[in-house]
Amino acid sequence: MLHLRVIVPADRTEDVVRLVEGTVGCTHLAVLPGAARNPAGDMVMFDVAREVGDGLIAELRARGLDEDGAIAVENVDLLLSKRADEAEREAPGEAADAVLWEQLTDATNEESTLSVTYIAFLSLATMIAACGVVLDNAILIVGAMAVGPEFGPLAGFCTALVRRAPRLAWRSLAALLAGFAAAMVFTVLFSLLMDAVGLFSMEQLGGERPNTGFIYAPDWFSFVVAVLAGVAGTLSLTSSKSGALVGVAISVTTVPAAANAAVALSYGEFGQTRGSTEQLLLNLLGIIVAGTLTLLVQKALWAGRRRRPAHPPRR
Template sequence: MLHLRVIVPREKSDAVRRLLEAEAGVTHLVVWPGAAVSPPGDVMSCDVAREAANTVLEDLRHLGIDDDGAIVLEDLDVVLSRSAREAELAAPGEGADAVVWEQITEVTSEESTISVTFLAFLTLATMIAACGVLLDNPILIVGAMVVGPEFGPLAGLCVAVVQRRPRLAARSAFALLAGFPIAMALTMVFTWLLTWSGEFEKAMLEAERPLTAFIYQPDWLSFWVAFLAGIAGMMSLTSSKSGALIGVLISVTTVPAAANTAVAIAYGDLEQAAGSLGQLLLNLCAIVLSGSLTLLGQRLYWNRTHGSRSRHETLAASRPPAQRWPQAGRTKD
């Protein structure tokens, strides 16, 4: 379930309370009249079944609460309550299938903004991958994949495409278009420094590398792996399965391809640089394509199966609280 906290202007308090009481997927409603100081108003908190979150958030935004007050939503790990179980049963659909659009938009928007931290992680990941490709060491390659933060902007592009958010698309694209060249340029300097110190040499790049040769040899298999990873990555974000996202990060060849491109340019091997750059672009395009299609499919599925309630559910939700809850009250211990 999700926990919702709302700061409501006094003049809208009754409307918001009726809204929350009428929603079958809402429980544990608590109201603190006049408790909010900045912005001033009443404070209401409740727990919301994930399946009902989009409806509640849309209704609150329709009332202008996001402008006049505040809406805070957070995940709950453990909820032990009979009324919570009843709320989840009353809400249409399954929580694992529900996509909370406001939540996924906030997450991707935050991770799609270029920053010093984003550039630092991307640069460090590219440098680690540079060591991996020259040493033909897959362990370093996997480590670089996990460190790389590039999936955030890629997910932001997917959300922007499906929800038609040009600002998010521009911000995500800028993070990628500026982040990778900066990381690659710094990795070239890193390569020259280690070559000067005797740790690297051009022969390492040109030697046979059976474990990492795939990085600069793009093919259709690379496309399909990235395509499938994009689906898994987007589903891990929408369902909050962070463990699955880690698996996605170590299955796509973005950061390693960028690292091999930088090293190849540093040593003047333009043919290998072109192959690595092709691998990078292939992976980026495949992830954005599959991620966008996944989000679109999730939205169409949810709208088709749960977008509108049945007449019985609508009538039940419109009844006053006293008429809706007596049966639940009789089942309590």
């Protein structure tokens, strides 16, 4: 269930109340006249099944409440109520399949910001991966994958393509490209420093690396894994099952490929640099294609379900 808290100008309160009462899947409606001070208005609160949340939020926005009032949406972790159980049964579809597009856009927009923190996390992840590729240590590679924050801009770009939001698309693309460029520059400097103190060597990079050699040797399996990870990552975002993102992060070779390219570049090993860059681009492409297609399929499926007649609310 979702909990909505809406500040409504007093002259539109009755209209909003009628909307909520006439929407299948809504319950626990409460109206507090004159409770809001900034902006001034009435406070309307209610719970709604996730399945109908996106459509209801769109109706509230169409009434201008995001401009003249406020719309706050919260996920309810625990709700013990017979009426809530009935509301969820009456709502069409399944909660896990519903996509809250406004929430998804807001979340990916925040994650797609080219901030100092984002660059720091991506750079640190790339430097950890650099240690992993030189030492041929799979544990360090997995750790670097988990630290990397690059799925945020990737999801933002996919969302922007589906929602036709050019500003979010450019913002996400800038965060992705500039972030990896900055991370690779810092990793080149890190590699030179590690070589100067005797912790990295050309022999380690060019020697046998059974655990990490795949990073600079892209193949079709890399693309297939990236596509599967893109689908899983997108589903984890749209269904609010964020725990699955950890598994997605450690299944694709984005950060390790950038790290290997940077270390190889610092030693003038252009063959590995080229192969690692191809691996990076292949993985990014696979995730973007899969994420975009997943969102398009979800949008089409849910639109079809919303067009089906629903049971009237129980009184």
